[in-house]
Structures are given as structure tokens and as C-alpha cells.
Amino acid sequence: MPDDRTFLDEIRSALQIEKFIRFDATNTVTQFESIKEAKKVEMRERNGAAKLFLSESLKNAEIYVNGDKIQSGAKEIASKINEALGKLVSTVYHKLSYIDTAMSESDIHTLFKNNGQQLTLVGTNITKNELALYDVNDYIALNTQRHMKTSMKSILERFLKAPYGFVEADVQWLVAKLFKNGEIAMFVNNDAVTLLSKTSEEIIRYLTRKEFNEKLMTEKRVKANEKQKKSVRTVMKELFNVTSASDDDDAIMRSFLGYASSLAEIALVSLTSKITNLITTLDFVQTEPVSDIVKETSYRVYFISDSNEKISNENIVIADKKDKDTTKRMFRLRFNFKNKKYDKSQKYYLVAYDDKNDIEVLRHEIIMDIAFADDFGFFT
Secondary structure (H helix, E strand, O other): OOOOOHHHHHHHHHHHHHHHHHOOOOOOOOOHHHHHHHHHHHHHHHHHHHHHHHHHHHHOOOOEEOOEEOOOOOOOHHHHHHHHHHHHHHHHOOOHHHOOOOOOHHHHHHHHHOOOOOOEOOOOOOEOOHHHHHHHHHHHHHHHHOOOOEEHHHHHHHHHOOOOOOOHHHHHHHHHHHHHOOOEEEEEOOEEEOOOOOOHHHHHHHHHOHHHOOOEEEEEOOOOOHHHHHHHHHHHHHHHOOOOOOOOHHHHHHHHHHHHOOEOOEEEOOOOOEEOOOEEEEEEEEOOOOOOOOEOEEEEEEEEEOOOOEOEOOEEEEEOOOOOOHHHHEEEEEEEEOOOOOOOOOOEEEEEEEOOOOOEEEEEEEEEOOOOOOOOOOOO
């Protein structure tokens, strides 16, 4: 600031007058009210003069940001200050420019309607907010390497503050974009969130509603390699005489499941929630008869522990019945369990896998309530 301190004198006088006005001297000073009114007028005049003198002083003031003098060509002090504030923001939030296109919730809706198409800047091949996408992806990947999932709350906290300074809608779009591109996986209450298991509206609600900030978890997704994709295409060719032209993991799986739904399925009929004997029989049904549309297939059916230990024999079921009468498509399977100690507080499951492609088609939770006995050789 210049050496002229006239504006300080005016401010000091205005403050002294204000102090006098506030002092209750009704009983000690004659004609106090008239003096008070006069002082009010004088205070307003001095405040105005202080403002004028301060403005003139600021015009010649030197402005510094982080210790560096700002060289500004602006004549108006407001423009100078705004320019200085802009440089301060760019210094503190030096990664704010990573957001080259502001996003909103409507852009997230558009993202899920575009069926995976890349959003690019007009006339270029540059993905919108590409640098921001890299940083969010790297942050989630780093936590995944540490065997940690990353909550939406953690992502917001990191990227809303310096050096980023992104707004909430931008961060939500970045996470949505990474998920849609297959770069990250998402979970809510430990349940996987996929485009196959959830609708677009449900996924957008998870991404944008504060109630899910702590519940929505992310991790770096391990993509299927070319060998795995080739195996799925081979199975599709053998089973359905079709091939998937897409190279996207989700698209291939969606196509496979669409054709797989035309296979004859099986379902558990017995209403069983507890196993009490080492030898148990359960009733099943082939849900639809084999036809020109519904193709026959085979399943492997057995029991496992929560740690995937096989605890029973394995039954092979050929789903090839063509009877329209449901009762004629029912069948019974016998299971021999390992003679071992079972924990009633642990989870056990009846599972069925398609024998040709090893895809799980049935999982039924049960309780193992079997008294431990000598080994009678039931398990083979």
C-alpha cells in the first residue's frame, strides 16, 4: 500500500464517533439527541471518505500471491483483486484444470444410455476429463493393491479438496465413467453391482445419493484376458452356434447369459433349510420341457462349505426331459456327506453348476446340524 494513510485517519474518526453515539449520555449532556444526530451524519461522511481514500490507495497497491508480486494490466481494483484471486486458486487447486468439461447428474444418465460409447471433445479424439479419470482410476487401483476397497465417501473427500477442487457432480461422473468403461468394480453392502444385476437407474442412485456414499465401495476391476474371452466364444459356438462380435467383457457375458437362458433349468423342490443326517435325499424339478427353443444340458449338483470345500458327493443331472407334465420332470437326488464336525453358525450351500461351461446356476443356503460320529465310509 502507498504511504498515504488518510483513509486510516478517516476510519479511526468514524469509529470514535460510533463509540460516542453508543455511549448513553442522556442525563449528562444537554441536547444530546441533536449532537448524536450530527455525529451520525459526520460518521457517514467519514466512512464514505475512508472508502474513497482506500479505493485510491488500492489502485496503487502492490498485490502478492504466495510471495510473488502480481503483474496486472487491469486499471480497476476489482479486476486486479479478481485476477489475484484467480491466480491464488490456480496455485492452490493446480489440478482443477483436469476437469475440462463440467458434468451434472443428467450427464451420468446420458452416459448409461450411450451403451459404452466414448465421450470425446468435438473435433478431437480426446476423452472428456481424461486427466481426472486417470487420477481417480489410479487412486482406486492403489487401494486395491493394498487389498482395500475405496468408498465413494473417500473418493469425494480426496477430489473435492486441494489440489483438485472438483465439484461433487464431476466426481460422481468420473466414477460412473470408470465403471461403465469396465475399469472399476462396484459393491453395495458387499453385493456386486453390475449392468447385468442392476438397472441403470439403480446404479445412478448408488452413485449420486448421499445415503450410499459410505455403502458404495469400489475396487480396480480385473478384466478378462483374450484367452478367457476366446473360451467363452468357443462355448457359445458349441452350445448355441453363435459368436459374440463384441470385445467388451460385459457385452460378451450379457450375450452368453441371453443364450444360456434358453437351456433347460433345474430347481430345488424340497423346502429344506437344515441337514440333520449324513445321508439326505432332495427333490428337484426340470423347470421346462426340452423343445426346439429350450435345449438340453447337464448339471453337477453337490454341497459346499462357505470356504468352497466340497462336503458331499457329486450328482450329475441330465436335463433332457420333454414331458409337458411337470410331475414327470421331477427327480430325486441322494447326497452322502463327509463324516466330520460341522459348525451350525457357519454357512453351507447346495450348489449346481452347468457341466459344460462351469457356470453356477443354483445356490441354496442350508444349516448343517449333524452330530459328529465315527467314519462309516459314507463319503466317496
